[in-house]
Amino acid sequence: MSKESLKMEMGLHSSTLAHKGTDKKVCRYVPLQAEVIDIDVESSNTYLISLRPLDEEDETVRIDYSPGQFLMVSVFGLGECPISIASSPTRDPLQICVREAGKITQGIMASRVGDVMGIRGPFGNGFPVEKMKGRNVVITGGGSGFATLRSLINYIADNREKFRDVTVAYGARTPQDLYFTSEYGSWQATGIEVGITVDMMDASWKGNVGLVTSLLADLNPSPGTAALCGPPMMINAVAKDLVNRGFLKPEIYISLERHMKCGVGKCEHCTMGPYHVCTEGPIFSYDVVGDLL
Numbered sequence: 001m002s003k004e005s006l007k008m009e010m011g012l013h014s015s016t017l018a019h020k021g022t023d024k025k026v027c028r029y030v031p032l033q034a035e036v037i038d039i040d041v042e043s044s045n046t047y048l049i050s051l052r053p054l055d056e057e058d059e060t061v062r063i064d065y066s067p068g069q070f071l072m073v074s075v076f077g078l079g080e081c082p083i084s085i086a087s088s089p090t091r092d093p094l095q096i097c098v099r100e101a102g103k104i105t106q107g108i109m110a111s112r113v114g115d116v117m118g119i120r121g122p123f124g125n126g127f128p129v130e131k132m133k134g135r136n137v138v139i140t141g142g143g144s145g146f147a148t149l150r151s152l153i154n155y156i157a158d159n160r161e162k163f164r165d166v167t168v169a170y171g172a173r174t175p176q177d178l179y180f181t182s183e184y185g186s187w188q189a190t191g192i193e194v195g196i197t198v199d200m201m202d203a204s205w206k207g208n209v210g211l212v213t214s215l216l217a218d219l220n221p222s223p224g225t226a227a228l229c230g231p232p233m234m235i236n237a238v239a240k241d242l243v244n245r246g247f248l249k250p251e252i253y254i255s256l257e258r259h260m261k262c263g264v265g266k267c268e269h270c271t272m273g274p275y276h277v278c279t280e281g282p283i284f285s286y287d288v289v290g291d292l293l
Helices: 003-012 105-109 143-158 181-189 212-219 232-244 286-292
Strands: 014-019 022-027 032-043 047-056 071-073 079-086 094-099 116-123 137-142 167-171 195-200 226-229 252-255 283-285
Touching: 047 116, 071 094, 071 105, 079 094, 079 105, 079 116, 079 143, 079 181, 094 105, 094 143, 137 143, 137 212, 137 232, 143 167, 143 181, 143 226, 143 252, 181 195, 181 232, 195 212, 212 232, 226 232, 226 283, 232 252, 252 286, 283 286
Parallel strands: 137 167, 137 226, 167 195, 226 252
Antiparallel strands: 014 022, 032 047, 032 116, 047 094, 071 079, 071 116, 252 283
16 A cells, blocks of 8 residues: 555544644544543443543543444553443543453453553444434433443433433343443433333342333333444344334434454454444444344
8 A cells, every 4th residue: 555545544534632722633543542540330340431542742632522433442462442432522531331351351441540551533423413403312222232322311411402302211131230320310300211120130129120122111202213222132122112103213223332353444343234333333223234133
């Protein structure tokens, strides 16, 4: 590849950072260093990690991103993996929610405050928040898929007047597996309806028990637009339920979690039918990928 072609290729995959009050183009191929500034334990195998991206002079930089996008996060000596951005672009700091799933995520979770890791991105297309404005919105998550939806929920909470009725339905295996439990009240305070369910209860659980679809039956959301993320079986069941409620397939948006490696559509690891999830997704409408789930 010529230098000119490489520059064009790098330009197509650059992201804008607000740096000391100015805009600065940074190539997505080159990792930024990011300092760990806080760690919250969400469950026994999941951490919410707050990061401070750094430039070459160790000054803080701000990454522009949209709800639903992801980062490629690297641990020196182990490699890198895709991690959804769990924070909202309306808030600081930048946050990722990491569930232990292999040696790289173990390495990320072994970090302590003050440690530095690498980040590239953001990648992917994000949820179409502009199309969602002025509409009823249903946000449904299952298991660890709720992490990427937190970004959208907090974005809506911070722009509440721009959306109509907003309903959140979230299910996890057990009460101990629920994420972001301290935030449900603040979402409800903005007028967002929040429903939580678990598959298996314990003696301390006083809430709903059952599938997310049964939770939707109780919430009975009005037709509009929807955002889903979770296991494929849950996504299929919820999407079909929403269609039966009058939602249109092109207005049901699904975040797909696939095994991504490069983040730029070159390695083919995340191919799903004719699509590269890392570049053409991870957000797809149900009419596009429904038959591929």
